[in-house]
Amino acid sequence: MFLAGELTVYLYAVTSVLLFWYFWRTYNERSQLPPGPFPLPLIGNLHQISTKDMVNSLKAVSGKYGPVFTLHLGMRRVVVLWGYDAVKEALLDQGEEFSGRGDLPIYQLVIKDYGPILSNGERWKETRRFTLMTLRNFGMGKRSIEERVHExxxxxxxxxxxxxxxxxxxxxQISNSVSNVICLVIFGKRFEYEDEEFVELLHRIDTTSVISSSIGGQLYTMYTDIMHHLPGSHKTMYKMMTDLEKFVEKRVKINQETFDPDNPRDFIDCFLIKMEKDKGNPSTEYSMKNLVISVLSLFIAGTETVSTTIRHSLLLIKKHPDIEARILAEIDSVIGRDCLPTIVYRSRMPYTDAVIHEVQRFCDIFPFGLPHNVIRDTKFRGFMLPKGTEIYPILSSVLRDPAKFKDPDNFNPGHFLDENGCFKNNDAFMPFSTGKRLCPGEGLARMELFIYITTILQKFKLQFPCDPKDIDIKPRLSGFLNIPVSYELQAIPR
Structure with missing residues (x-):
């Protein structure tokens, strides 16, 4: 009994010391950081937020602590930026300091620090520069990217x-079609809808999006070191991503076997040319690993973002018959029933353009954006952010900022129209983020959305099995992505 009592006292003492050390260290670390709720050991602030409704939870924290606050997501400390002013000040006004990419562990299982999206430092700068140049110039003298979108x-x-x-x-069908656009750019070929391997690849992309947005995906982000050694959906994610990587490796090998540096056919060939030119440079970023991951990143991003937005758009447009009627009237008067919808029509179709912008704003496909970090010790709004501090610029808070949109929680194309019915830009329109980490595929995505949506509505009368007011526009899953509900419709030729 005496030994048991001694052991109890000893455990109490050790626990007290550990708790004292934890609270002392946490207090010191937070002394120059933005304010926020005090975290508990291991769980951080998870007891104060809902993983099923993270955006509204963060909104409540912002209401108490302001537009810049510190939060502990499990064992992960982040600084959250809420609202247009804070995000703009960080990503645009201090864009260089905030240009680092924060961790996205569930994707970095395979992608690691490669490609134009998740890399950092000189590798990111060089890979992004090459990607932007190749996407901008690809097809000149042959078929333009717009022609590929039309096809x-x-x-x-x-x-x-x-x-x-x-x-x-x-x-x-939407995923197949949209994916083929990026496939033509990166692989130089399209895949038939009946191609079983291609269909399976798209299934893997869809599955990775669902897993990354699930509670399991969020827990992996918060407790990476622990979860990595436990079973869970992240193991499925790793398998899916590895399969996609192997497919890209196979396509690269096919290109290598038929490679002609004088006649580049696609993104892979352009990268191979740079690899050949740079092969004597020991510090080159043009490696086989960076090629494979760059192509993989473009394949996933170019497939999922646009196809998911189109699925959202059909729901939202059919939910509002008056909006649909105005789009159809504009299509009929400007393009007609038979002419090819081209990007040159966009400036003559302000209402349709406004609806597409409003779809992107309202569906809020990346509610949290991608994480950033500061690349050096940075003073921001009176706080000192140490180098490497992870930053969450909440894009949802920008796209629904009541100071920038008068009716932020409702679907209203008027957010992008002036009093004369002309299209007007809004600085808070940031579905592709902003600043130095602006999505490199923004131009292509905007072109695709306009051409696909106008073409579908030009050619078909879409019908849902339910009354428009009963159409469910609430995302099926809201996490890393806002994923729309699955639904059926009828496409009746007009």
Missing amino acids: EAYHLIDALKKTKGLPFDPAI
């Missing part, structure tokens, strides 16, 4: 005609 849009129209007006889930 795939019409393949989609043919696929929708084959449904013969019967109810179907459009997710697969």
Whole structure:
């Protein structure tokens, strides 16, 4: 009994010392950081926020601590930026200091520190520069990227005609078509909708998006070192990402076997040319690993972002018959039923352009944006952020900032129209982020959204099995991505 008592006293003493050390260290670390709720050991502030409704939880914390606050997500300390002013000040006004990429552990299982999206330092700068240049210049003298988008849009129209007006889930056809656009750019070829390997690859991309947005994906981000050694959905994620990586490696090998440096066919060939020119440079960023991961990153991002936004758009447009009627009237008067919708029409179709912008704002596809970090000790709004501090610029708080949008929680194309019905820009329109880490595929994505949405509505009358007021526009899953509900519709030729 005496020994048991001694042991109890000893455990109390050790626990007290550890707790004292934890609170002392946490207090010191937070002394120059923005304010925020005090974290508990291991769980941080998870007891104060909801992983199922993270955006509104962060909004509540911001209401108490202001637009810049510190939060502990499990064992991960981050500084959160809430609202247009804070995000703009960081990513634009102090863009260089905030240009680092924060950790995205569930994707970095395979991508690590490569490619134009998740890398840092000189590798990121060089890879991003090359990616932007290649996407901008690709197809000059041959077929433009816009021509490739038109081609795939019409393949989609043919696929929708084959449904013969019967109810179907459009997710697969839309994903196939949109993915083929980026495939033409990076692989130099398109894949038939019936190609089983291609369909399976798209399934893997969709699965990775679901896992990254799930509670399991969020827990892996918060407790990476622990979760890495435990079973869970992150193991499935790793398998899916590895399969996608192997597919890209296979495509690179095919290009190498038929490579002609004088006639580059796609992104892979352009990268191989740079590898050849730089092969004597020991510090080159043009390596096989960086090539594979760059292509993989473009493949995933170029497939998922646009296809998910189109699925959101069909729900939102059909939810509002008056908005749909105005789009159809504008399409009929400006383009007609038979002419090819091209990007030159966009400036003559302010209402349709406003609706597409409003879809992107309202569906808020990346509610948290991608994490940043500061690349050096940075003074920001009176606080000192140590080098490496992880930054969460909450894009949802920008896209729904009541100071920038008069009716932020409702779908209203008027947010992008002036009093004369002309299209107007809004500085808070940041679905692709902003600053030095602006999405490199923004231009292509905007072109795709305009051409796909106008082409679908030009060619088909879309019908849902339910009354418009009953259409569910709430995301099926809201995490890393806002993923729309699965739904069926009928596509009846106009």
